[in-house]
Amino acid sequence: MLDIKAIKVSDSRPSKLYLWWIDTKFSKWYYDFTWKFIQNPIFQIKRLWDWYWAVFRYDYDFDGHCLFRIIEYKLKRLEKVLLNGLAVQDPKDMKALKLAIKLAGRLKEDNYEIAFHDRHDKKWGKRVRGRGNTWTSDRPKANTPKKKEQEKKEYWDMIHAAEAQKKREEKIFYGILLKYLRNLWD
Numbered sequence: 001m002l003d004i005k006a007i008k009v010s011d012s013r014p015s016k017l018y019l020w021w022i023d024t025k026f027s028k029w030y031y032d033f034t035w036k037f038i039q040n041p042i043f044q045i046k047r048l049w050d051w052y053w054a055v056f057r058y059d060y061d062f063d064g065h066c067l068f069r070i071i072e073y074k075l076k077r078l079e080k081v082l083l084n085g086l087a088v089q090d091p092k093d094m095k096a097l098k099l100a101i102k103l104a105g106r107l108k109e110d111n112y113e114i115a116f117h118d119r120h121d122k123k124w125g126k127r128v129r130g131r132g133n134t135w136t137s138d139r140p141k142a143n144t145p146k147k148k149e150q151e152k153k154e155y156w157d158m159i160h161a162a163e164a165q166k167k168r169e170e171k172i173f174y175g176i177l178l179k180y181l182r183n184l185w186d
């Protein structure tokens with residue numbers, strides 16, 4: 001099905017002087033010259049500067065999470081254009097775009113284990129590290145072998161739950177992009 005968007009119509013009409021100016025040959029040369037050599041280079045430099053401060057200064061080639069930072073920033077810019085653009089957007093598409101931005105931000109931060117760690121630390125106490133060359137990890141409230149085993153099991157369950165939550169949000173995020181990306185244009 002072809003998705004045709006409504007266009008916002010302006011009631012203001014151009015003046016006769018402006019219409020005369022547009023009809024002259026000089027206006028085409030003037031607009032071409034100012035766009036190619038003044039406006040467009042300034043516009044591109046400004047966009048490059050914005051991308052640097054929002055994305056590229058935190059971009060690393062060895063980290064795949066940087067992709068989420070790029071996608072989140074691009075979707076935020078797209079949302080701004082769609083809200084201020086000429087086409088009327090479907091509210092369902094805009095809601096999906098907001099959710100995609102939120103999920104991209106969460107995936108970028110990758111802090112899924114923090115809430116689980118806090119609950120685990122509250123129940124079992126802060127981790128106590130071993131001395132010397134050995135690395136041991138003990139919890140103050142896990143003082144018997146049975147409690148240590150239970151703490152270890154709960155810790156791994158927590159890690160698996162956090163990973164499952166991350167995978168679920170990735171699936172939703174990619175599904176939104178797959179379903180709605182072609183509808184998001186102005």
